[in-house]
Amino acid sequence: MPYISNTDQQRAAMLAEIGLKPEDLFSDVPPELRCGGLNLPEGLSEQEVCSRLEAIASQNSASLRCFLGGGFYDHFIPSAVFALTGRSEFYTAYTPYQPEISQGMLQAIYEFQSMICRLTEMEASNASLYDGGTALYEAAMMALRLTHRSKVIVDDSVNPIYRTMIRSYLRNRNVDVELAETENAQGLANRSAILEALDEQTAAVIVQNPNFFGCIDDFSDLAAAVHSKGTLLIVSCYPISLGLLKTPGAMGADIVTGEGQSLGLPLSFGGPYLGFMATRSEYVRQMPGRIVGQTTDAKGRRGYVLTLQAREQHIRREKATSNICSNEALCALTALVYLCLLGKEGLQQTAQLCADKAGYAYERLTAIPGVRPHFPAQCWFNEMVLDLPCEAAEVTARLLERGYAAGFPLGRYYKGMNRSLLIAVTEKRTREEIEMLAEEIGAIVESLRSDIR
Amino acid sequence: MKLVFEKSVPCRQGLRIPERDVPAGNRLKKEYLRERPAGLPELSELDVVRHFTGLSRRNFGVDNNFYPLGSCTMKYNPKVCERLSSLPGFLYLHPLLPQLHSGGAFTQGALRVLYETDRMLREICGMAAFTMQPMAGAHGELTGIMMMAAYHRDRGNRKTTVLIPDSAHGTNPASAAAAGYTVKTVPSDESGCMSIAALKEMLTEQTAGIMLTCPNTLGLFNPHIKEVCELVHSVDGLAYCDGANLNAIVGKVRPADAGFDMVHVNLHKTFATPHGGGGPGAGPVGVVERLAGYLPVPLVVRQEDGTYALEYDHPKSIGCVSPFYGNFGVILRAYVYLLMVGREGLERIAENAVLNANYIKEKLKPYYEVPYPGLCKHECVISAVSQLHESGIHALDIAKALIDAGFHPPTMYFPTIVKEALMIEPTECESRETLDAFIEAMIDIAEKAKQEPQTLKAAPLTTPVGRLDETKAARQLNIACL
Numbered sequence: 001m002p003y004i005s006n007t008d009q010q011r012a013a014m015l016a017e018i019g020l021k022p023e024d025l026f027s028d029v030p031p032e033l034r035c036g037g038l039n040l041p042e043g044l045s046e047q048e049v050c051s052r053l054e055a056i057a058s059q060n061s062a063s064l065r066c067f068l069g070g071g072f073y074d075h076f077i078p079s080a081v082f083a084l085t086g087r088s089e090f091y092t093a094y095t096p097y098q099p100e101i102s103q104g105m106l107q108a109i110y111e112f113q114s115m116i117c118r119l120t121e122m123e124a125s126n127a128s129l130y131d132g133g134t135a136l137y138e139a140a141m142m143a144l145r146l147t148h149r150s151k152v153i154v155d156d157s158v159n160p161i162y163r164t165m166i167r168s169y170l171r172n173r174n175v176d177v178e179l180a181e182t183e184n185a186q187g188l189a190n191r192s193a194i195l196e197a198l199d200e201q202t203a204a205v206i207v208q209n210p211n212f213f214g215c216i217d218d219f220s221d222l223a224a225a226v227h228s229k230g231t232l233l234i235v236s237c238y239p240i241s242l243g244l245l246k247t248p249g250a251m252g253a254d255i256v257t258g259e260g261q262s263l264g265l266p267l268s269f270g271g272p273y274l275g276f277m278a279t280r281s282e283y284v285r286q287m288p289g290r291i292v293g294q295t296t297d298a299k300g301r302r303g304y305v306l307t308l309q310a311r312e313q314h315i316r317r318e319k320a321t322s323n324i325c326s327n328e329a330l331c332a333l334t335a336l337v338y339l340c341l342l343g344k345e346g347l348q349q350t351a352q353l354c355a356d357k358a359g360y361a362y363e364r365l366t367a368i369p370g371v372r373p374h375f376p377a378q379c380w381f382n383e384m385v386l387d388l389p390c391e392a393a394e395v396t397a398r399l400l401e402r403g404y405a406a407g408f409p410l411g412r413y414y415k416g417m418n419r420s421l422l423i424a425v426t427e428k429r430t431r432e433e434i435e436m437l438a439e440e441i442g443a444i445v446e447s448l449r450s451d452i453r
Numbered sequence: 454m455k456l457v458f459e460k461s462v463p464c465r466q467g468l469r470i471p472e473r474d475v476p477a478g479n480r481l482k483k484e485y486l487r488e489r490p491a492g493l494p495e496l497s498e499l500d501v502v503r504h505f506t507g508l509s510r511r512n513f514g515v516d517n518n519f520y521p522l523g524s525c526t527m528k529y530n531p532k533v534c535e536r537l538s539s540l541p542g543f544l545y546l547h548p549l550l551p552q553l554h555s556g557g558a559f560t561q562g563a564l565r566v567l568y569e570t571d572r573m574l575r576e577i578c579g580m581a582a583f584t585m586q587p588m589a590g591a592h593g594e595l596t597g598i599m600m601m602a603a604y605h606r607d608r609g610n611r612k613t614t615v616l617i618p619d620s621a622h623g624t625n626p627a628s629a630a631a632a633g634y635t636v637k638t639v640p641s642d643e644s645g646c647m648s649i650a651a652l653k654e655m656l657t658e659q660t661a662g663i664m665l666t667c668p669n670t671l672g673l674f675n676p677h678i679k680e681v682c683e684l685v686h687s688v689d690g691l692a693y694c695d696g697a698n699l700n701a702i703v704g705k706v707r708p709a710d711a712g713f714d715m716v717h718v719n720l721h722k723t724f725a726t727p728h729g730g731g732g733p734g735a736g737p738v739g740v741v742e743r744l745a746g747y748l749p750v751p752l753v754v755r756q757e758d759g760t761y762a763l764e765y766d767h768p769k770s771i772g773c774v775s776p777f778y779g780n781f782g783v784i785l786r787a788y789v790y791l792l793m794v795g796r797e798g799l800e801r802i803a804e805n806a807v808l809n810a811n812y813i814k815e816k817l818k819p820y821y822e823v824p825y826p827g828l829c830k831h832e833c834v835i836s837a838v839s840q841l842h843e844s845g846i847h848a849l850d851i852a853k854a855l856i857d858a859g860f861h862p863p864t865m866y867f868p869t870i871v872k873e874a875l876m877i878e879p880t881e882c883e884s885r886e887t888l889d890a891f892i893e894a895m896i897d898i899a900e901k902a903k904q905e906p907q908t909l910k911a912a913p914l915t916t917p918v919g920r921l922d923e924t925k926a927a928r929q930l931n932i933a934c935l
């Protein structure tokens with residue numbers, strides 16, 4: 001058996017020294033509870049498991065040219081990211097409960113918190129949450145605590161995956177929270193519906209920028225309206241876009257969350273990802289999750305510790321701000337390393353490159369007869385909704401066979417949008433890939449049209 | 454060490470971004486742009502590599518040395534799991550692919566990993582079905598309690614309370630409260646297990662369920678566990694098993710056989726996935742047949758033709774607790790580990806974990822108080838009360854002195870029902886030589902507590918910083934360099 005160091009002889013000697021027989025080790029378990037062996041296969045050697053996993057991995061197609069986004073993007077990951085996060089002093093440690101031997105991770109988390117504040121133009125950040133969706137749910141819970149109110153409004157242009165999650169969390173509690181969801185038409189946050197639903201019981205309004213359709217919004221007006229009712233504005237954002245776009249902080253957001261996957265984390269079939277959260281200083285004591293703070297030792301040397309732990313489950317138990325314990329520390333480290341490598345210029349250039357390539361894809365794709373933008377009046381960042389003259393799901397299915405993950409058909413989440421395709425373009429997509437995609441879509445649209453004729 | 458921001462030099466770049474190969478096209482309106490660029494540091498790749506290599510050298514992991522952090526199961530993380538989890542076929546797979554029409558065909562390998570891990574966990578826990586969605590143990594707890602709420606709502610039950618023993622992890626009451634339940638604390642009896650008498654008194658028609666760690670946080674297996682579960686069932690309550698300590702009984706006892714209705718499994722504990730400096734983890738939840746309908750969707754199913762698919766059509770499902778299929782990269786590592794240890798290996802894990810913990814406990818008995826001196830499972834709890842009374846030495850001082858001896862300290866001051874607690878979990882991986890070196894260090898510290906306690910108060914001396922001022926950190930809050 002690998003990974004067990006002691007030999008049979010050592011075990012026998014250890015048992016003898018403490019006066020036990022092998023069968024004594026489980027003598028406290030009533031016989032009727034012992035399972036008497038599991039119905040599982042025998043263990044494999046490392047060599048065997050490598051062959052098996054290589055075969056299994058080959059049943060996945062990770063070489064599709066990826067225009068699929070929906071909040072999860074195929075960005076380039078510099079080699080140094082893997083090299084540094086692969087250092088086992090980081091990844092084989094746990095939560096830094098002993099600060100003197102955990103200064104590496106603690107300082108990194110402090111730097112991560114700083115980086116998130118600088119990106120979003122907010123004042124305080126935590127050490128990470130599980131993902132962008134749970135971060136949004138935690139933000140809603142935080143707003144409910146801060147306002148002592150009972151209602152949350154979510155705009156329809158917020159990622160439908162996150163809306164499903166929020167719905168699941170809020171509706172399966174033993175205490176009810178009213179959840180109002182707007183319906184959308186124009187590609188921006190539905191202000192009239194939000195203001196109509198906004199009342200004295202509303203703890204928070206949740207919006208997203210760029211929103212699920214890729215459209216860029218400015219919530220400054222909404223922030224003012226929401227604040228006049230004593231309600232908090234929660235903004236979910238896409239961190240790469242903040243290389244260019246107006247920040248949630250500048251718009252007057254109270255709580256900012258997001259999915260950090262785009263910051264150096266591979267798509268990895270849905271996780272592990274990285275939820276982040278930032279807020280105003282005045283709300284920090286209601287923020288969930290770990291927080292690292294700077295302090296000094298007796299000799300005045302600068303160091304870092306987990307702080308404000310009186311918010312947390314291991315101290316406050318049922319009165320804690322959240323039940324979270326393990327978070328996504330290694331993913332936060334990954335995002336930090338990524339942002340350090342890109343730097344001030346690099347992040348801006350990457351965001352601009354995404355926007356430019358998406359712009360080129362837009363030009364090429366809308367040149368196809370019958371392909372039109374769904375929200376022609378809106379600005380968008382690197383993702384766009386195009387209306388096809390046929391079922392979008394049919395087009396993406398055909399394109400998979402041609403080696404393209406061409407985008408996400410919106411009919412799955414939005415009624416009446418069966419012909420709408422959400423297309424994302426990152427800096428990784430080349431001019432050639434974009435042109436080929438346009439050619440392929442053009443051909444399919446043409447053939448489907450002639451079928452119809 | 455300087456902050457990364459303090460090392461920034463204007464105009465330095467760490468990564469060359471490719472030239473634009475398309476015409477500049479997407480004109481973003483100026484009012485939508487940020488006023489000034491985000492204050493990211495400007496560094497070369499070498500600067501970044503030196504910075505983070507420097508930080509890593511100020512961090513202690515399992516690969517450095519013994520890490521007996523009780524209740525966290527800091528076992529060795531096999532390198533092969535790391536390597537295989539980074540195969541490109543897994544690493545670059547978009548999670549929305551199987552949601553595209555005919556997209557499932559492009560993710561068969563990943564779906565198979567999820568399906569087979571689920572099946573192995575069913576067998577290990579005796580449960581009827583699993584969700585792989587929860588992204589950590591506490592997330593699994595919340596998922597379980599949400600299913601508990603859905604179950605009671607479905608049956609028209611008016612339940613308000615979840616019972617939790619006083620020795621429980623803080624996440625248990627926090628999870629129950631997060632799902633809207635009132636928490637009532639059940640005391641432990643002199644044996645260290647939940648008091649059956651107190652439980653009987655506290656059980657009412659309002660009891661939604663109970664949350665129990667098995668074995669408990671004192672490392673004790675409650676011989677009356679089945680009776681506890683049956684009592685809870687008698688008021689139509691559900692029994693939730695916190696599987697944080699599964700490593701002690703894996704292959705030996707299945708939570709469902711003990712009467713539990715639900716269990717979460719911390720893959721980063723029992724199944725050796727790295728703890729990542731605080732995550733990512735994974736906390737799949739298993740349930741008995743009558744609760745299977747409440748599991749989050751989608752579930753991965755195997756179709757008649759042998760292909761794998763996602764199934765969403767479960768009308769009673771609580772919905773989604775994570776965006777996709779859980780922390781896939783973590784699940785994948787656990788899958789590789791399970792394939793390697795196999796049926797027999799799992800039993801050896803439990804046996805060796807239990808032997809190592811009892812070995813430490815017995816060897817330390819002459820030097821430290823052991824409040825529950827009988828047989829323990831995978832961890833033992835000792836107390837520094839006698840050191841405190843004799844020479845003013847706290848559990849904290851012992852922990853810091855262990856750092857100077859080259860070890861990661863055990864969990865301190867938990868469970869809270871033991872004064873000056875040190876909770877030691879050696880795991881099955883550690884050799885007798887390592888255990889003996891640790892025991893020797895502990896004995897040496899016990900001697901020092903008698904002879905020269907002031908040296909322990911000064912520890913640690915070998916680290917880049919000494920004991921840090923936590924009060925100052927909280928009062929003069931500085932949590933970001935803006």
